[in-house]
Amino acid sequence: MKQVTVFFLVLVLVVAAAAGLYRLYDNTRSLPEEAAERFLTRWLTNENGTLATYIQEGGEEEEDEVRGREALAETLGLWMEYVYEKEDDKRFDRAYSQFRRLFLAEDGFVYWKLEEDGTAEVTSNALIDDIRIAGVLMKAAERWGKDYYEETAREILTFVETHNMYDGVLTDFYERRDKYAEDTITLSYIDAALLQDLAEADMLSAGPAAATGALLMDAPLSGPFYPKAYNVERGEYEYDEEVNILDQALAALHQAEAGTVSEPFLAFVETELEERGLVHGMYDLDTAEPVVSYESPAIYALLVLYAIEIGETELAETLYERMEAFQVTRRTSLYYGGYSIHDDNTHIFDNLLPMLARQQWEEQ
Known part of the structure; x- marks a missing residue:
């Protein structure tokens, strides 16, 4: 009888230990996408x-900055890409309705940000958001057969081509309010x-699409880094002394999607991971040394998408694991x-870009 009691006691302890290990594993493993x-x-x-930009309310800011609960057209565009990739037509249509109701003016102008209550105080758009x-509206129209998506895309692009233009190049x-187009295009x-696809679909003129795209594809690097922008008026590329890796990763991704891989930038990312075990948020242009200590899951997400695009699966996995370390897994x-x-x-x-990266990672 005593032996039976001991046996059951040991069995209970083993089961309890296994349950504890499972809970530990469950709290550190990759979470289901529904959690995010x-x-x-x-x-x-x-x-x-x-979608708000931050959890917390922010203070006063300049017109070209973002605070607290303000909503961005860029965010809505990323969300539309996310639900499009999930083939979720209902959530996509809700996002589209929100876009038409709050972000889109009657003439095709898109407010680049809104106040928390949905009102617009800015008087400028942003090329990256509009494109x-x-x-994504063009792709959604083709997938779900909804012509009004394409009609709205044409409204946006008609305004962009008419107004966001400086000497034949699309600009930021x-x-x-003051009726002028910026004379600079940010490389990222x-x-x-996408510009080529829009031109081939006869939604954007081929000339400006090609001229603008060529500025990225032909951009001269400074070491491993892309220029920050191209000044159309002066006809020259501009570089930041302190390089934002978010911009760099997005430029590298867009260049890769158009068929070109920057070996210097790829080598830079690989070296940082090998030698430091991470990629910092900003680097000195001349020395390629980090100038900040922080990392960003948004940066890792873009680098994951970049590595997947160029077929560097092992690199993508390393970056993905680093990205996922930033997620709160404690239930x-x-x-x-x-x-x-x-x-x-x-x-x-830092939340939406990892969701997009995870989606692409799991689908590859």
């Missing part, structure tokens, strides 16, 4: 359904492959499923 979606719904969604949204923004704004946390929470706050891009 629920985090966005709970913490980064305004009452009117727009992304038009592109059009200032509606240039999605050369008892208020911020379960969110990424990069600091002082009860996070940026929407």
